[in-house]
Amino acid sequence: MVHQVLMDPHTYDKGGPLFDRLRALMGDGLVTCRQDAHRRQRRLVQPAFRPARVAEHARLTGQEARAASRAWRPGQRVDVTAEMMALTTRATSRLLFSGSLDAGRSATVRDCLGAVVRGLFVRTVVPFDAPFKVPTPANRRYRDALARLHALVDEIIAERGRGGAAYDDLLATLLEAADGATGTATGATPPGEREIHDQLVTLLLTGVETTAMCLASAFALLADHPEEERRLHQEVDDVLAGDRAPDHADLARLGHTRRVITETLRVQPPGWLFTRVTTRDTELAGQRLPRGTIVLYSPYVLHHDPASFPDPEAFLPDRWLPERAAGVPGGAMLPFSAGNRKCVGDSLAVAEATVALAAVAARWRLRPPPGRRPVPPRPAVTLGPRSLEMICAPRRPVPES
Numbered sequence: 001m002v003h004q005v006l007m008d009p010h011t012y013d014k015g016g017p018l019f020d021r022l023r024a025l026m027g028d029g030l031v032t033c034r035q036d037a038h039r040r041q042r043r044l045v046q047p048a049f050r051p052a053r054v055a056e057h058a059r060l061t062g063q064e065a066r067a068a069s070r071a072w073r074p075g076q077r078v079d080v081t082a083e084m085m086a087l088t089t090r091a092t093s094r095l096l097f098s099g100s101l102d103a104g105r106s107a108t109v110r111d112c113l114g115a116v117v118r119g120l121f122v123r124t125v126v127p128f129d130a131p132f133k134v135p136t137p138a139n140r141r142y143r144d145a146l147a148r149l150h151a152l153v154d155e156i157i158a159e160r161g162r163g164g165a166a167y168d169d170l171l172a173t174l175l176e177a178a179d180g181a182t183g184t185a186t187g188a189t190p191p192g193e194r195e196i197h198d199q200l201v202t203l204l205l206t207g208v209e210t211t212a213m214c215l216a217s218a219f220a221l222l223a224d225h226p227e228e229e230r231r232l233h234q235e236v237d238d239v240l241a242g243d244r245a246p247d248h249a250d251l252a253r254l255g256h257t258r259r260v261i262t263e264t265l266r267v268q269p270p271g272w273l274f275t276r277v278t279t280r281d282t283e284l285a286g287q288r289l290p291r292g293t294i295v296l297y298s299p300y301v302l303h304h305d306p307a308s309f310p311d312p313e314a315f316l317p318d319r320w321l322p323e324r325a326a327g328v329p330g331g332a333m334l335p336f337s338a339g340n341r342k343c344v345g346d347s348l349a350v351a352e353a354t355v356a357l358a359a360v361a362a363r364w365r366l367r368p369p370p371g372r373r374p375v376p377p378r379p380a381v382t383l384g385p386r387s388l389e390m391i392c393a394p395r396r397p398v399p400e401s
């Protein structure tokens, strides 16, 4: 049924409370736009995710993850979620604005995204605005963070508009299209200033938190599954021969690392619940759905169905060994959705998460603090540990400096 919905985007369009609220926040970018605007927008954004870009992105993320985790000290308590958010903020910002983001701006983006994401879910599930208009500290924090994020994106666009160095990033692609170059070639309407802004905010809000949640969930699951962790360490040691930064070329040999990421995406898919709205009267599984009906689908529910995944609550990366993965029913695993609204960043996110996991695992075993009790995942716009304190145990002697 989910497949039927996803493969018929003209009948089941983006809409419903989640996307209506997201639209108010992100504007009309690729995630929220209606079907009639989608094809053009997807073509505009897609070049940022071509294979050569993904490879370069993985290389730089591997280096950044290695550098970030080298700053940790033995015995230090780190908030793994915050660290992964910082990493994916840098990685996504680089993809969107490359050199336009210095350390200060990067920190602003990270702080604002944190505040916005915290406030977002409640706004998508509460069907009226009144509670959010009261000037409570939480509401003010949310509004200020959102305003700062939008202002920063405007500032970066304005700087680029004044010329200067040539960049190879999504903003450059959009500005080139705005100049008419791409638009003329494809016959599509060039993006205006508002749309460029909306696409950048959209990709920041979708790209950062999802991948960070996937990585934080992976570290939490590995701490509870020492045998899987041991196999991961073994593979990383073999492939990286000690302490080299992982790179895109290593992905083919990081098979178990990649399966850990895939199984994490199954057990705890960061995107766990989405809505669609019917654009005409239709029927689904013998049920009549009038035009305007809200339909929900949940990758989490699909991923925990015992008919598709035996022992669905167990964390078993080997499910994804090629010979076993072939037995997973089609459409049972949808961490990135399916159809024409499938995640545009799927390959990039998997490459980013795999190299980041390998870079950290090359040096550290992350242990839960003594007495920590498992925290059940708290649903928000994304699913995953909102905060995850862990202790850094070195896997080999760490140099003093």
Ligand code: HEM
Residues within 6 Å of the ligand: 030, 031, 042, 092, 203, 206, 207, 208, 210, 211, 214, 269, 270, 271, 274, 275, 334, 335, 336, 337, 338, 340, 341, 342, 343, 344, 345, 346, 348, 349, 350
């Ligand atoms: C582990 C990380 C990620 C997960 C689990 C994920 C998941 C998803 C899912 C499930 C959808 C479809 C939503 C729906 O059906 O309504 C989606 C769409 C989308 N994602 Fe991702 N995503 C991830 C990373 C990223 C990254 C890194 C980017 C970009 C930097 C990105 C950009 C987008 C965009 C633009 C769409 C809308 C695509 C369209 O409608 O054409 N995502 N993502």
